[in-house]
Amino acid sequence: MAIKSILQGDIPELRQVSQPVTQFDDQLAELVGDLIDTLEAHRGLGLSAPQIGCLQNVFVTDADDGVKVFVNPTLHEQSAYAKAYESCLSFPDHALCIERPTRVIVRAEDIHGAPFELEATGLLARIVCHEYDHLQGVLFIDYLSEEELFEQLLANAYVVDDEEDEEIAMSTAAQAAAGTSDAISPSAEEELRQERQMIVDMLAEVSWKLAIAIDMLREDASGWTDGVNWHGLQKASETLEETFAGLSERLATDTTLHG
Numbered sequence: 288m289a290i291k292s293i294l295q296g297d298i299p300e301l302r303q304v305s306q307p308v309t310q311f312d313d314q315l316a317e318l319v320g321d322l323i324d325t326l327e328a329h330r331g332l333g334l335s336a337p338q339i340g341c342l343q344n345v346f347v348t349d350a351d352d353g354v355k356v357f358v359n360p361t362l363h364e365q366s367a368y369a370k371a372y373e374s375c376l377s378f379p380d381h382a383l384c385i386e387r388p389t390r391v392i393v394r395a396e397d398i399h400g401a402p403f404e405l406e407a408t409g410l411l412a413r414i415v416c417h418e419y420d421h422l423q424g425v426l427f428i429d430y431l432s433e434e435e436l437f438e439q440l441l442a443n444a445y446v447v448d449d450e451e452d453e454e455i456a457m458s459t460a461a462q463a464a465a466g467t468s469d470a471i472s473p474s475a476e477e478e479l480r481q482e483r484q485m486i487v488d489m490l491a492e493v494s495w496k497l498a499i500a501i502d503m504l505r506e507d508a509s510g511w512t513d514g515v516n517w518h519g520l521q522k523a524s525e526t527l528e529e530t531f532a533g534l535s536e537r538l539a540t541d542t543t544l545h546g
C-alpha cells in the first residue's frame with residue numbers, strides 16, 4: 288500500500304463519473320489500502336478513489352468508530368437537512384458551509400463483495416454524502432452560486448478551523464468580555480497577532496489579484512467574457528477591499544494585542 292497524491296482543484300479528472308466495481312480482487316484491496324494510507328497521512332475524514340486518480344466506485348471514511356470502506360455505494364432516505372462547514376482534501380485551503388442531510392441510509396459492499404446497509408447520522412452522514420458526490424463527479428463548490436462561493440471564501444478569514452486556534456479565540460473573547468484580556472499569555476497573544484496578520488495579508492493579496500483580473504477581463508474583446516457578472520465581480524472587489532482596509536486598521540489599533 289502507498290500514500291498517493293491527491294488531485295487538487297476543479298479539474299476535469301474530478302468531474303468524471305466513476306465506474307462500478309465488478310472484481311473484488313487484489314487490485315481492489317490495493318486501491319482500498321492506498322485510500323486508507325493516504326487518508327491517514329493527510330488526517331482526513333474521507334477520501335474517494337477519483338481523488339487519487341482511480342475512477343472506481345469506492346470511498347473510505349474515518350470518523351466515529353474508525354475506518355469504513357464503501358464499495359459501489361448508493362444513498363437512500365436522506366433526511367433532516369442542516370448547514371455546516373466542511374472541507375475537502377482536494378481543496379485543502381477552503382472550508383465551505385454546505386447543506387447536507389444529517390441522516391442517510393447507505394447501501395454498499397465491503398472489500399469482499401458482501402452487501403451491507405448502514406444508517407449514517409451527524410458527521411458521518413455529511414462525510415458519506417461528500418464522498419459519494421466525488422463518485423458522481425460532483426464537488427462541494429457546486430452547492431453554492433458563484434456569489435455565495437466568493438462570499439464564503441471571504442468569510443473563511445473569520446472561521447476558526449483548528450481546535451487550538453478555537454481555544455485561543457474563545458479564551459480571548461471570554462477574557463475581553465470579562466475585562467481581563469491582559470491575562471492572555473505572551474505566547475498566545477503573539478500567536479493570535481500573527482494569525483490575524485496572516486489573514487490581513489491574505490486578503491490584501493486576494494484584493495489586488497482580483498482587481499487585476501477584472502481589468503484583464505474587461506480588456507478581453509474576444510467574446511470569451513460574454514455573460515460575466517460584472518456587477519457581482521465589482522461588488523465583490525469593493526467588499527473585499529473594504530474588508531481588508533477595515534481589518535488592517537483594526538489590527539493596527541487593537542489594544543488587546545499591543546498592551
